[in-house]
Amino acid sequence: MTVLTLDGFEKRQKVREAAKALARAGKAAIKAHPHVVRMAQHFNKYFKWDLFQPYDYQVKWFESGSSFLLRYLSAANRIGKTYGAAHEFAYHATGLYPAWWRGFRCEAGTLWAVGISSDSTRKVLQKELIGTNDARNTNAYGTGSIPRELIVWDSIVRRGESLISLRVRHASGVESEIHFYSATQDETVYMGQSIVFAWVDEQSERELEIIAQCTTRTTTTKGCIACTATPEVGATDFYAQCRDDATGEIYFQNATWDDAPHLTEEVKKSLLARIPYYQRKMRSLGIPVMGSGAIYPYAPEQVTVAAFEIPDHWLVLSALDFGYSGISDPSIVVSVAMNPDDGKKYIFTEWSSEQDRDHYANSHMPDYMAAKIVGAAPNDWHEATNGELDFEGLGLPGIVVKSPHDGNGIQPGTQQTRAEIMREKGANVHHENFEIPPDLAPLEANRRSLVGSINLLAQWFQDGELKIFSNCLGLLKEFQLYQWVKRGQRTIPADKNNHFLDAMRIAAIRVRDDGEAMSSAKRKKRQDVAYAAINDYAQAMGAFAG
Incomplete structure (x- = not known):
């Protein structure tokens, strides 16, 4: 069994120096001595990894693999994110690690390279790892991060320009197998495999x-998953996760233009000038402030x-968003203030039933929301908290409260x-539900x-x-x-991550017409019984009153 080593590196360097x-x-x-020059040219072409000198951020990223099996690099464009990740992949595939390596190490096995589409996988991952985006061009094999002499030629499976899989020689004397996938493929292509390493590049709808799948396939091997992305889609669920x-199981790192020494100030200035304003922070800082899917594309x-x-x-x-279970959909109260002199609006307070759920299981119910607004503890508060916690309201007992349309819905288990x-609990709920004023x-x-x-x-x-107070987290x-x-041919707002935002929309749009002075909101109002009983039916029947 032939065992590979890195001794050849020193020999290749001597040839290059010669x-x-x-x-x-x-x-x-x-x-x-033309053979020396030709040999140096050969080494430079087919042993690219000899010339790789990682930046500090890349070294930090690599070293995280020694402690974390799921890693996410959120990086700016043009800083070597993919180039560096391809070298890590090559080290794992071959088992040949440079002397400076302090990151994850694995035995020979199966490795996955997953791009967002078949084109992306071919043009980016295949190109970086193998050296060509056209699998038919065998002369270019080995000009990527994986050296040519380590490729097992009779193992190559390709379909047209795309590589499907191939094997490479490993330092242990056996072979590793590399599979190229795209996020658009059916999940069944991943099944039945155990892998030692997965590289998932860029964000996708199915990430x-x-x-x-990657987590499942690395369980028995204790393999590592590395995700690299410039967050063009935005702060997706996986990105946010x-x-x-907070578990300590996932490593997250951000890298910016300032982490790449090859980008001079002149180059950065030129790049920035040519990038659309709303994409600048995403492309220069690697943060998802303007993903193509972001509804509010502002930092x-x-x-x-x-x-x-x-x-x-x-x-x-104040405006409401009613939660129905209180777990995945909490109830929300958001308050807005408007300066009558210039019309500018400020979201200044927020409350979620999640804040009180540990102390009061029904904190998402309408009666508790009212209690929170008016600052009057529920009758069973003392019992629910074992008398260990004082009840705190939101501090504006008389504030006008605007309800969404489902405020007219019957609360299960009641006839109200x-x-x-x-209203019955004392909240100053406006008699009309939310609508956009015609003039707006x-x-x-x-x-x-x-x-x-x-x-x-x-x-x-x-x-x-419109501004938001920075403490409205x-x-x-x-x-x-x-x-x-996307929903078929339509593009619509996702029905998640929207509880505070729904209440904010209502409050900001209606404060001009339905708001009252802050001084009035600070005073608790005595509800008129007749007003509290108003509903659509009662209003309609009022026309027949004698």
Whole structure:
């Protein structure tokens, strides 16, 4: 059994140095020793990994593999993200690691390279690993990160320009097998395999399913999964899972133009000038502020302000989003203030039933939402908390509350609507549910249009007419995750990561017409019994009253 080593590296370097010396000596020396020059050229072409000198961010990324089996690199464009990842892949496939390597190591086995499409896999991963995006061009094999002499030629499976799989020689004396996949393929292509390493490049609509397959296939081998992406799609569920991981099982790293020394200030300035404004942070910093699917394509610093005290004469309004289970869909209260002098609006407080769920299981119910708003503890609060916790309201007991349309829905187990229940508990719920004022969207036929109201807010954010207090963390998290999605031929807002955002839309659009002064919101109002009983039926029947 032949065992491969890296001894050849020093020999190849000596040949390269000799060729450089001949070049310095002149044409006569080169003519006298042409084989040395040809050999150096051969090594430079087919042993690219000899010349790889990782940047600091790449070394850090590689070293993370020694402690984490799932790793995510969110990187700017043009900094060597894919080039570096291809070298890591080559090290694992061959078992030949450079002396400076401190990252994950694996035995010979099966490795996956997964791109977002068949074209992407061929043009990016196949090109970086093998050296060509045309599998028929065998002369170019070995000009990528995997040296030519380690390719097992009779193992190559290809379909036209695309490589399907091949084997490479491993330092242990056996062979590793490499499979090329795309995210558009059916999940069945992954089944029945155990793998030692998976490289998933760029974001795709099916990335969660692909990562689940990779995780399953690396379980018995204790293999590693490396994900590299410039987050063009935005802060997807998987991106957020990795970035916000609290388990300690996932490694997340960000890399920017400043991490790539080959990008001079002049080059960065030129690149930035030619990139659309809304993509600049994503492409230069590797952060998903403007993914192509982002509904609100603005960086946090563009839409936030530091919290300040709302003046008493400003108009304020709270808006609701009703949760039905309280687990995956919490109930929300969001409050907005409007400066009557210039019309600018500020989202200044937020509350989610998740904040109180550990203490009060029904914190998502309308009666509890009302209690929270008016600052009056539920009757069973003392019992539910064993008397160990004081009840805290939201501090604006008299604020006008605007309900979405499902506020007219009957609360299960009662004969009352959600809005009626809240009024009965003392909340100052407005008698009309949300609609877009005609003058704000004169061409919008649907007065409750989701897309129409999103467009309004997007324009306000762009114009600086709407800001969010920087301490509204739940809202800001959703703000970066909210995405457009394809449904057949239509593009619509995703029905997730939208609870705070739905309440924000209602509050921001209605505060001008339904808000009351902050000074009034601070005072608890005494509900008129007749008003509390108002519903659509009662209003209609009022026309017949004598």
